[in-house]
Amino acid sequence: MLFTDQLNRQITIEHPPQRIVSLVPSQTELLYSLGLEKEVVGITKFCVHPLTWFREKTRVGGTKNIHAGIIRQLSPDLIIANKEENLAADVELLMKDYRVWVSNIQTLEDAYAMIAGIGAITHRVQAAADLVSQIKAGFASLHPLPEAVPTAYFIWRDPWMVAGGDTFIHQMLQLCGFHNVFGLLPRYPAVTAAELASSGCRRVLLSSEPYPFKEKHIAELQAVLPDARIQLVDGEMFSWYGSRLTEAPAYFQSVIEN
Structure with missing residues (x-):
């Protein structure tokens, strides 16, 4: 065949x-x-x-x-x-x-x-x-944010790296109602503190993979983005594109409502 x-x-x-x-x-x-x-x-x-x-x-x-x-x-x-x-x-x-x-x-x-x-x-x-x-x-039952929130999704530290616009993560953010502030950049770009500060980002999602972000990293980024809401998220839910997707919508809903 x-x-x-x-x-x-x-x-x-x-x-x-x-x-x-x-x-x-x-x-x-x-x-x-x-x-x-x-x-x-x-x-x-x-x-x-x-x-x-x-x-x-x-x-x-x-x-x-x-x-x-x-x-x-x-x-x-x-x-x-x-x-x-x-x-x-x-x-x-x-x-x-x-x-x-x-x-x-x-x-x-x-x-x-x-x-x-x-x-x-x-x-x-x-x-x-x-x-x-x-x-x-x-996904049909997912209720996204009523208004898009400027968001950055971090995958790495030293250098800071985020999800760009041509990634699976980018679409998962969109489905949740998050506006990826680095969506015009390709793949997983490295970004500087100055770029972060001027991005207009109001929400930050720190992924559990590939870099294992922890609570201690929140303060580090909060110093750069003092007005942003920063939280840890399960990277598998945002980036695994197999049967893990059966669990992703319910998880996304919890992130949206948190």
Whole structure:
């Protein structure tokens, strides 16, 4: 059968994959939600959900530090990767020897297409469709802020780095009613204290990942943005685009109302 990934690459696989390696934490969790316990044989060291898989499945390195030798030992018939989270050179090397399905996600619609695509290639079409329906229902019930609030979403410290406009996080902010003050910048730009101070930001969200922001960092940023409301948020909810999206709307509602 012929399948198309989100780079518009065609992948031929005749039988349901029996040995899957996932190089993307949020998609590892998706594979679990689709009931692929026996089929998934390898994950990354950042694939922390579900905890049982994190403890028991073979780890093939990090998302950007893949150990090809371990993957070779696992003899996968399908590898799940992502354009942003994995290095292009690593993925291209794997493509020479294995079937690799690559996602490319910036929007919620991209996430829906990814879930459906992985559901198709793993022969879990109905489970994937049910999951998408559940996620759509959750977002349909989300009540965003009545007026857009100028907001900055921080992912890193030293240097300060924020989510720009062509990210999945950016759309999650929009759906909540937050106006990303750095939405005109690409990807994850570094910003200076002066840029922060002049941004007009009234709300700051400090993500739990990839940098583990804590309470102690709030005061540090409050000195730069004395009038802004600053809070810690769960980065997985804003950036994981697999089955974690079933939990995201309720979490977003709590952030909106907090």
